[in-house]
Amino acid sequence: MRRHIKYIGKIAASLLLALVILVNGEKTPALANDALAQLQESVDAILEILQSEELRTPERKKERNQRVLDVVNKMFDFREMARSSLGPTWNTLTLEEQERFVELFKNLVEQRYIGKIDSFDNQKVVYQKQLIKGDKAMIYTDIVDKDLEVPIIYKLQEIEGKWLIYDMKIENVSLIVNYRRDFESIIRKEQFAGLITKITEQLEKSETQN
């Protein structure tokens, strides 16, 4: 039975690999301004860092995480994401407060998703389709992890020729909506100042853990 299962696993793996290669093989410089091409380029860059054997040693863990974050920072529009997660409160803030909040928000998102990096184990990314309307795009992907397929949809906006992600849905759950409701529940009881304290504490908590 084990052999049977392995056999099926191999077929599945090669099918997936074929898909990934097909998709990557079609990539040409002419597509450079395409949302999908830009996303693929960034994802490939991240995968390359994650698959690098040299960077896998515990001593270089920090460097590895930092290099991933450098790519991630160029993919996301954190200011727009922070603004829409905060909702109406955003407009009541001064420019400095806004900037401080963007930084805290960015670190909060990083804290959640950098944790996934350590458990990376040759997951595959399959690009399903992209929809473009004016300066907005949606890209449908699947992350294939062990035997689980996780659908991820990216929402991007084109700003000066660059496509930046401003929301993503993992298993139908929008990152922005989830943060907005989480923040709302704090703001309702402790106002914006309370939210800042909570996020700061939250970020310190993980630093002591590492």
Added chain:
Amino acid sequence: MNYSGPGHIVFVQVCILSSLLFFSGYAWAEDITLKVSESSLAAAAETAPVTDAGAGEDIWEDDGSWDEEWDVSPTIADPLEPLNRLFFHFNDKLYYWLLKPVARTYAAILPVELRISIGNFFDNLQAPGRAVNSLLQGEIKDSSIEVARFVLNSTAGIYGFGDFAGDVLELRSSEEDTGQTLGYYGMGGVFYIVWPFLGPSNVRDSLGKMGDAYLHPIILIDVDWEVTVGLWTLDRVNYTSLTLGDYELFTETALDPYTAVKDAYQQYREGQIKK
């Protein structure tokens, strides 16, 4: 069980319907394989905006649908919040103190391939329920695919331990359940419920779980409830062993984990119903 009289006729009818569904489901196999490779090619080769016909597919039928998919309904009512928070806390402790250590030990003993197969086995048992619910939602194609998956995986997949239909024939499950059928016919979540042991739910999905229980093949064999609970626990431990770390990462990076989980559950279920 007694198969005489009207019961017998019903049984025969179910058999005929199932075989019809099986053959039409199996017929989709080739079709789907083609579609998958075509769409991934199209996605890569398309330079111009995909707005025109072709890879754009059904989502482009009208302009209103662009953001519709992203729309989220208002936060679900939570009149039981104090009690729900109590049970959330209970389930959280249950995870850290019991489920996680057990799942870790379990993962250390059984190789990952075997755990995936065990997961497939439990998943396969839910196929009849999914087939019925797809049919109730008018998705005849999905329903026939579920029947084909169940028949093929129970045989060629060896009692459902292998996902032959999915891996080789690209027959993908539609993942319907009774809660989604109720949602399809317009029932909202009503209010949020956190069940001890079972976790987040709402009124609609709790009713749905009861429906799912009646559609599970285990009710056909006469087993003690201890066996049912034991199997359910094994399923849960097995699943946890494959997703270790995900729960911690999400709840530990949320500011108010209770609210974050409540919202994630609501969005997740709404997305499933819309599909």
